[in-house]
Amino acid sequence: MDLDKQIAEVIETSNSEFLAQCYELDAVPAFGSLVKTRSRDCQIYALVCASGTHSIEQGRRIVARGQGAASPAEVFKAHPQLAKLLCSDFRALVVGHDRGGVIREYLPPSPAGIYAFVYACKPEEVRLFTGSLDFLDLLIDSRLPAATDEVIAAFLRFASLTHEAPQEFLVKAGKGLAWLLSNDIRRLDSLLKRLRI
Amino acid sequence: MTDEIKNERRLGTVISGSLTQGVQVKLDPAKSVEDIAVGRYVAIRGEKKRFFGMITDISLEAVDPRALVMPPDISDPFIAEVVSGTTTFGKLRVLPMQTISAAAGGGEGPQPAKTVPAHFSQVELASQADVESVFGKEDARRFYIGTPLDMETKICLDMVELVKRSNGVFGKSGTGKTFLTRMLLIGMMQKSKSTSLIFDMHNEYGWEGTSEKEHKVKGLKQLFPGSVAVFSLDESYDKRRKVKSDFTVKIGWDEIEPEDIQMLRYVLNLTEAAVQAVYELAKEFTDEKWLEQTLQAFDSDSSVLVEKLKIHEGTWRNLRRGLRQLTRFKFLVRHAPEDTVKTILEYISSGKSVVLQFGGYDDIAAYVLVANLLTRRIYNQWREKVDRALAEESKQPDQLVITIEEAHRFLNPEIASQTIFGKIAREMRKYRVTILVIDQRPSGIDEEVMSQLGTKIICLLDNEKDVDAVLTGVAGKSELKAVLSKLESKQQALIFGHALPMPVVVKIREYGSAESYKTLGPLHGGTPRVNADKLDDLWT
Numbered sequence: 001m002d003l004d005k006q007i008a009e010v011i012e013t014s015n016s017e018f019l020a021q022c023y024e025l026d027a028v029p030a031f032g033s034l035v036k037t038r039s040r041d042c043q044i045y046a047l048v049c050a051s052g053t054h055s056i057e058q059g060r061r062i063v064a065r066g067q068g069a070a071s072p073a074e075v076f077k078a079h080p081q082l083a084k085l086l087c088s089d090f091r092a093l094v095v096g097h098d099r100g101g102v103i104r105e106y107l108p109p110s111p112a113g114i115y116a117f118v119y120a121c122k123p124e125e126v127r128l129f130t131g132s133l134d135f136l137d138l139l140i141d142s143r144l145p146a147a148t149d150e151v152i153a154a155f156l157r158f159a160s161l162t163h164e165a166p167q168e169f170l171v172k173a174g175k176g177l178a179w180l181l182s183n184d185i186r187r188l189d190s191l192l193k194r195l196r197i
Numbered sequence: 198m199t200d201e202i203k204n205e206r207r208l209g210t211v212i213s214g215s216l217t218q219g220v221q222v223k224l225d226p227a228k229s230v231e232d233i234a235v236g237r238y239v240a241i242r243g244e245k246k247r248f249f250g251m252i253t254d255i256s257l258e259a260v261d262p263r264a265l266v267m268p269p270d271i272s273d274p275f276i277a278e279v280v281s282g283t284t285t286f287g288k289l290r291v292l293p294m295q296t297i298s299a300a301a302g303g304g305e306g307p308q309p310a311k312t313v314p315a316h317f318s319q320v321e322l323a324s325q326a327d328v329e330s331v332f333g334k335e336d337a338r339r340f341y342i343g344t345p346l347d348m349e350t351k352i353c354l355d356m357v358e359l360v361k362r363s364n365g366v367f368g369k370s371g372t373g374k375t376f377l378t379r380m381l382l383i384g385m386m387q388k389s390k391s392t393s394l395i396f397d398m399h400n401e402y403g404w405e406g407t408s409e410k411e412h413k414v415k416g417l418k419q420l421f422p423g424s425v426a427v428f429s430l431d432e433s434y435d436k437r438r439k440v441k442s443d444f445t446v447k448i449g450w451d452e453i454e455p456e457d458i459q460m461l462r463y464v465l466n467l468t469e470a471a472v473q474a475v476y477e478l479a480k481e482f483t484d485e486k487w488l489e490q491t492l493q494a495f496d497s498d499s500s501v502l503v504e505k506l507k508i509h510e511g512t513w514r515n516l517r518r519g520l521r522q523l524t525r526f527k528f529l530v531r532h533a534p535e536d537t538v539k540t541i542l543e544y545i546s547s548g549k550s551v552v553l554q555f556g557g558y559d560d561i562a563a564y565v566l567v568a569n570l571l572t573r574r575i576y577n578q579w580r581e582k583v584d585r586a587l588a589e590e591s592k593q594p595d596q597l598v599i600t601i602e603e604a605h606r607f608l609n610p611e612i613a614s615q616t617i618f619g620k621i622a623r624e625m626r627k628y629r630v631t632i633l634v635i636d637q638r639p640s641g642i643d644e645e646v647m648s649q650l651g652t653k654i655i656c657l658l659d660n661e662k663d664v665d666a667v668l669t670g671v672a673g674k675s676e677l678k679a680v681l682s683k684l685e686s687k688q689q690a691l692i693f694g695h696a697l698p699m700p701v702v703v704k705i706r707e708y709g710s711a712e713s714y715k716t717l718g719p720l721h722g723g724t725p726r727v728n729a730d731k732l733d734d735l736w737t
Contacts, residue, residue: 167275174279175226182260182284189269192276 006117008090010037015094016142018046018112022088026053031146032154034121034129035092039110042099045121045129046092046112047155050145053088062086092118093142093151095135105134123162130159130169133176140180149187152177153194160197170195206321208239209289216313219253219292219676222320226282230255236346236680236691236702238323239291243314246296249307249323249331251700253676254290291320292676294699295331307331307698325350331698340384342692343703352692352703354381356388359652359696360596363622363631365604367639367667368656373687375401376708377654378635382417382600383717386424386550391596393550393633394541394575396568398559398602403427403552404440414709417552420717426544428537430528430567431556444540446553449533450492451485452570458520460569460616464562464606465519470512477506489531492520526563538574545597565606572599573617576630583628597630604634605641613643622646640666652694657684673700 007029012019018037022028028051029035037044055062065082066075076082097108121129129135139152156173160166174192181188208228214220220241224230233255241248259265264284271277293310307330328350335341339353359381366381368374379402385391395402395417404416404427417425429435429442458475461467467475479487481502494502495517503513523529544551553571555564579597586593601607601618613619621632623645634650636642640662648670658664664681668674671693677700681691684702693700707713 171275171278174275175283178279178283185261185264185267185269185284188280188284189276192269192279193273196273196275 003120003122006119007035008118010112010114010116010118011089013111013114013116015107015111017049017091017093019089019091020118022090025083025086025088028052028088028090029120030154030158032151032158034095034126034155034159035118036121036125037112037116037118039097039108039112039116041110042097042108044094044108044112045096045098045103046094047139047151048090049093049151051088051090053086056085056087060085091145093139093144095138096129103129103132105129105132106138126159127162130162130173133173136173136176136180140177149191149194153191156195157197166197170197206324208233208320208322209287211241211291211314211316211318211320212288213316214290214313216293216310217673219250219290219673220313222289222291223258224282224287224289226286228282228287230257230287233287233289234346235683238328238345238348239289239320240297240323240327241291241293241314242319242321244318246314247298247327248293248310248314248318249295249297249327249699250291250293250310251676251680251702252289253292253673253679256288256290257285258288259285289320290676292673294673297327297330309698323348328352332701338388340388341706342380342384343690343705346689346702346704352697352701354384354652354692354696356384356391356696360385360389360391360598360631362651362695363646363649364633364652364654364694364696365639365647365650365667366633366635366654366656367658367663368637368690369658369686370637371686372656373690373705374635374637374656375399375406376414376688377656377690377705378402378600378633379406379414379417380706380708381633381654382550383420385598386417386421387717389596391598392545392548393552393598393600394545394572395550395552395600396564396571396602397552397554397600398564400434400554400556402600403442403554404438412709415714417550420714424548425550425552428541428551428553429556430554430558430563434554434556442554443544444535444537446537446567447528447530447533447535448537448567448570450489450529450531452533453488453529453566454570455479455487456573456615457566457570460607460612461519461562461565463609463611464565465522466515467519468512468515470509471516471519474506474508474512474516477508481506488520491516492524495521522562523566526558526560526566528558528563528567538571538578541571541575542578546594548595561603561606564603568601569607569617572621575599576617576621576628579630580628594629598633599630600633600635602635604636605638608634608642608646610643613646619643619646622649639663642666644669650694652692652696655681655684655691656689657681657686671700 008020008022010018011021029048031048033048035046069075094107096105142148144151160169163169178188209222209224211220212223235252237252239250269276269280293313295307296310297307332352333339335351335353338355338357340356341351342354343352345352366374366378382393397403402416404418405413406416407413418427426443428444428446430446432445435442455475459472462472478491482490541551582594607616607618618632621630653667655667664678668677688705690705691702
């Protein structure tokens with residue numbers, strides 16, 4: 001994937017999250033990965049917390065077309081209009097922003113711009129963003145379409161790979177979670193079990 | 198100091214506490230409780246002052262009590278690492294004892310802590326500079342006694358202050374009291390200009406002693422031949438050991454007074470009535486000859502004498518059995534050829550310390566008899582000497598320190614008020630005589646005497662009564678108790694009192710190797726009277 005090229009466009013936005021439609025079918029960024037886009041005055045970082053592919057028309061159901069075909073690719077070949085009738089999109093949770101070169105791990109003053117381009121973050125940016133773990137505060141109490149703990153675990157696993165010592169990063173993050181979940185040992189236990197790479 | 202070192206030293210943050218109970222310190226997640234030891238020194242960076250304190254307790258805590266009932270799955274090493282220091286954490290109790298000026302370069306010097314550091318002050322292991330600023334450096338009056346636990350800094354005792362009061366060395370048998378005492382005596386001789394009279398029951402201090410590993414270590418005479426005289430009670434012992442003592446002590450029957458027998462009451466198993474009979478007998482015979490004549494009376498028909506003095510027959514038998522025990526001491530003669538007390542005082546007045554070795558007489562009766570008898574007479578003469586010096590406004594004699602072992606035999610509550618040692622411990626400070634008591638059973642020593650001891654040096658004690666006895670009246674008693682019970686059984690001691698600013702657990706300086714003798718240095722800060730190298734050649 002060319003990381004300098006936009007992968008999607010914001011089509012629904014609010015202070016805490018946005019919905020972005022991908023340019024290519026099925027080319028959604030990984031669950032739990034970090035993406036960036038822009039608001040009026042800053043760059044926004046967000047976590048991919050749900051993604052999917054569906055019909056562009058709400059009332060029009062997708063029907064199965066592959067009976068007898070050797071692969072899904074053959075279906076698209078037989079029905080070239082499908083690529084235009086379907087779309088992939090993803091929902092991203094805002095976890096911080098960058099204004100004037102300083103990363104702040106809290107909500108930005110303005111939401112992501114509508115039609116703003118969305119880019120996947122480079123490993124270096126992920127490493128920088130996860131230099132501090134203050135974003136965990138925002139994440140832990142979020143209400144998300146997918147289980148919150150799944151998103152947190154997926155992101156931490158994803159981010160750990162950008163660090164020189166992934167295990168050390170995970171222990172540090174784990175300790176951060178242990179503080180936040182000091183009154184919920186069961187949840188902490190299950191979350192920590194998902195942090196294993 | 199680099200930040201890296203600081204971080205390595207960092208232990209945690211103050212979370213609560215009080216001046217009397219000590220402050221609670223939450224241990225940083227990166228530090229393991231297993232790396233911390235009770236008795237270690239820490240420095241706390243308060244807002245305005247730097248505090249110096251000692252770890253007195255270590256505990257395990259959990260943020261949520263439920264975590265202890267349903268612990269996370271710590272069989273997974275990752276989860277175990279995460280929860281350590283977060284969900285569960287270590288807590289230290291630190292007793293702040295001194296404040297050091299926060300400004301670099303010291304300021305007014307260490308002061309006893311009168312407050313506690315503010316919330317969330319950072320706590321770190323004390324640096325060498327911290328320890329030095331509290332205990333001072335080795336100098337003309339401070340003697341290096343050992344190092345704090347896990348540190349290389351020297352802990353020094355102010356010997357000039359130490360000898361001004363009576364002191365105690367306590368510890369179970371085999372915990373290193375003798376080595377420690379030998380070190381203290383060397384320190385006193387080197388740094389305080391005091392002279393010592395040592396009643397050396399087990400022949401450990403004079404010429405040579407033995408270590409637990411059965412090899413020989415040098416005694417005071419070998420290290421400082423010009424400043425120490427060895428007196429001996431037992432010539433045959435000297436011959437066996439092939440050493441020559443400076444003086445052989447003989448004590449005349451005519452020197453023993455009824456008071457001396459009274460002190461021996463428990464040792465000789467005499468009844469109270471028998472002791473009373475001794476006084477009657479002394480009155481009956483002439484004062485000086487009473488014992489000799491009494492012993493003769495035991496061998497002849499004594500019915501007239503017994504009748505006359507109205508001594509019960511049982512009492513007479515008790516007395517006979519008791520006093521006859523004294524006749525087996527060969528150092529007791531009809532009349533002593535030389536005046537031992539005068540000789541001891543001559544040596545002491547010329548600045549020489551005297552070690553009185555008991556040789557083969559390692560019997561407690563001989564020890565109590567000789568130590569009491571000599572000390573009482575020395576005390577009287579010393580007192581006269583000091584009074585004379587005061588009247589003539591001339592130079593007072595140097596401090597005299599009398600060292601006694603098995604101190605509970607002299608200072609137990611029944612007799613402490615009567616023995617000379619009790620008197621010295623209580624009031625002889627002003628006459629420039631103090632005692633150094635060495636004992637393994639401090640609970641047997643009179644409370645009043647214990648309370649008068651200036652500095653106490655305590656090796657491992659595990660009897661509850663003994664521990665209570667040595668810590669009576671000490672601030673932070675319960676904390677020190679915890680420290681004391683965790684001392685290693687050898688070469689470690691808790692020291693507190695007059696000669697140092699705060700209690701300290703010390704790993705006692707090494708003694709016994711050629712290197713250790715060299716580091717002891719010269720006497721009185723002058724030129725060495727003995728060349729350690731040459732001594733090694735001679736004695737190894």
